[in-house]
Every structure is written in structure tokens, then in C-alpha cells.
Amino acid sequence: MSKTIIITGTSSGVGLALGNYLYEKGYNVYGLSRSVPTNANFSTIPTDITHEKEVDDAIDQILAKNSKIDLLINNAGRGMVGPVENATKNEILNLFTLNIAAPTYLISKVLPIMRKVNKGKIFNISSIGSEIGLPFRGFYSGSKSALDMITESLRYELKNTDIEVCTINLGDIRTDIADHRIKSSISNVYIKDFEKVYTHMNNDVNNGLAPDIIAPFIEKLFTQEKKLKPHYYFGTAIQKLSRWVKLMIPQTWFEKIIAKYSGL
Numbered sequence: 559m560s561k562t563i564i565i566t567g568t569s570s571g572v573g574l575a576l577g578n579y580l581y582e583k584g585y586n587v588y589g590l591s592r593s594v595p596t597n598a599n600f601s602t603i604p605t606d607i608t609h610e611k612e613v614d615d616a617i618d619q620i621l622a623k624n625s626k627i628d629l630l631i632n633n634a635g636r637g638m639v640g641p642v643e644n645a646t647k648n649e650i651l652n653l654f655t656l657n658i659a660a661p662t663y664l665i666s667k668v669l670p671i672m673r674k675v676n677k678g679k680i681f682n683i684s685s686i687g688s689e690i691g692l693p694f695r696g697f698y699s700g701s702k703s704a705l706d707m708i709t710e711s712l713r714y715e716l717k718n719t720d721i722e723v724c725t726i727n728l729g730d731i732r733t734d735i736a737d738h739r740i741k742s743s744i745s746n747v748y749i750k751d752f753e754k755v756y757t758h759m760n761n762d763v764n765n766g767l768a769p770d771i772i773a774p775f776i777e778k779l780f781t782q783e784k785k786l787k788p789h790y791y792f793g794t795a796i797q798k799l800s801r802w803v804k805l806m807i808p809q810t811w812f813e814k815i816i817a818k819y820s821g822l
């Protein structure tokens with residue numbers, strides 16, 4: 559029987575590429591996003607994952623046809639840009655609701671199902687930026703850091719089961735993420751610096767890796783017998799190296815490198 563996979567955020571970008579690839583490989587794929595893409599081969603259940611009732615209904619629909627869920631990929635997420643000083647409580651809560659509370663709710667829904675067969679995997683899509691407080695992306699970096707830490711905690715809590723969880727921390731990927739970011743207002747004192755950084759960050763995404771090359775990497779993690787590590791990193795060599803550089807040099811030096819790399 560083919561394995562059942564739930565992926566959130568499948569109407570575009572990484573989730574869409576992943577859904578189509580895994581479907582072509584013969585998996586039983588359910589995508590959860592608010593809009594239904596026209597170019598998806600897999601089934602989409604239109605769902606706003608920040609609404610618990612909609613998630614409950616989607617899971618019920620999946621369970622009506624499948625007795626188990628083999629893999630949950632918490633992929634849906636948004637970026638947020640702007641100065642820390644200018645972010646509103648609503649913007650921050652919207653971001654953390656989508657990037658943290660929603661994937662956590664999905665985890666709480668699939669764990670009891672996975673526990674019945676004592677098997678399953680959960681991949682939380684994070685960012686290499688979770689380990690670096692990037693300029694004008696403080697809340698995005700913070701939301702992905704929180705996702706990393708929640709994942710680490712959950713690994714201890716699942717240690718007596720065969721249910722495994724990890725994060726997959728991406729570098730820049732060529733998707734429409736820039737168009738979907740929450741953008742705070744920018745007060746005058748920040749405009750010059752913000753514009754420089756904003757141009758850089760958008761160029762980085764536009765020149766990022768193609769989303770479809772992530773899919774085989776993720777399938778390998780799903781099928782491997784070897785226990786999952788807490789975190790996997792997928793990006794260019796320089797993006798992956800940045801994590802090590804941060805650990806090896808004084809942070810004030812590292813800040814200078816990031817400032818230059820960001821266009822400041």
C-alpha cells in the first residue's frame with residue numbers, strides 16, 4: 559500500500575514542487591493550502607492551517623480514506639521584513655501563528671495517529687536563517703529558531719517511540735516567498751539601510767536554488783532506515799558554511815560579515 563503524506567503550503571514554491579515529485583514517485587499525497595494550484599497532480603484539501611477547525615476537517619477527510627499517516631511535512635510559512643522597532647503586535651502574532659502555532663497544531667493532530675502504529679516521520683521546514691539574526695528579518699529568523707527548538711524538545715518527548723522528527727533548514731530557494739512576506743512599515747531612520755538590505759535579500763531569493771532539487775533529498779530522508787538527525791541543511795556551500803563560521807569567530811566579527819553580505 560502506498561504511503562500517505564501530508565504537506566502544508568502546496569499551492570506554490572517548495573511545497574508544490576515537493577507534492578508533485580512525491581506523487582509522481584507513487585506516494586499518496588495530500589496538500590493543504592488555502593488556494594488550489596492548477597498545476598498540481600496530487601489532491602489538495604483547501605485549508606487555512608491557522609484555523610484549527612479547517613485542519614480538523616482536512617485530517618478527518620484524509621482518515622476517511624487512509625488508516626495511517628506516514629509523513630507530515632510542515633512546509634507552509636511566510637517571511638516577514640522590516641525593522642524590529644516598527645513591527646506591530648498583529649504582524650508578529652500573524653507570523654508566529656502561521657510559522658509556529660499552526661505546524662504545532664498539525665503535529666498534535668498526526669501524533670496520535672502515528673502512535674497507533676508506532677511509526678511515522680515529521681519534517682519541519684525551517685531556514686538556515688534560524689541560526690542567524692538577519693537584519694530586518696528579526697521576527698522571521700526568530701520564528702524559525704523557535705521551530706528548531708520546538709523540534710529539538712519534541713525529539714526527547716518521542717524518544718520511546720519510532721516516530722521521528724527533524725527540521726530541514728533551507729537556504730535561498732527561488733520561489734515567490736518575497737511576494738508573500740509580511741512587510742512592516744519602515745520609519746524614516748531605517749529607509750536607506752532597509753532598501754539596501756531588501757534589494758540584497760530579494761536578489762538572493764531570485765538567484766536561489768530551484769525548488770524541485772529539494773524533493774529527492776527529502777524523499778531520501780523519508781525512506782532512510784537510519785535514525786534522523788535533529789537538523790538537515792540544504793543550501794549553497796557558503797550558506798551552510800555560515801553556521802560554522804558563526805561558531806568559530808567572535809560574534810562581533812561575524813556581524814561585520816553578515817552586514818557586508820546583506821548590503822549594509
Ligand SMILES: NC(=O)c1ccc[n+]([C@@H]2O[C@H](COP(=O)([O-])OP(=O)(O)OC[C@H]3O[C@@H](n4cnc5c(N)ncnc54)[C@H](OP(=O)(O)O)[C@@H]3O)[C@@H](O)[C@H]2O)c1
Pocket residue numbers: 566567568569570571572573590591592593594605606607608633634635636637656683684685686727728729730731732733734735736738763766
Ligand atoms: N524560499 C526560500 O528562500 C526559503 C528559505 C528558507 C526557508 N523557506 C521556507 O520554505 C517554506 C516554503 O516557502 P516557499 O519559499 O515555497 O514560499 P511560497 O512560495 O510563498 O509558499 C508558501 C506556501 O505556504 C502556504 N500558506 C501560507 N499561508 C497559509 C495558510 N494560512 N494556510 C495554509 N497554507 C498557507 C501558501 O499557500 P496559500 O497562500 O495558497 O495558502 C504557499 O503554498 C516556508 O516555510 C519558508 O519559510 C523558504
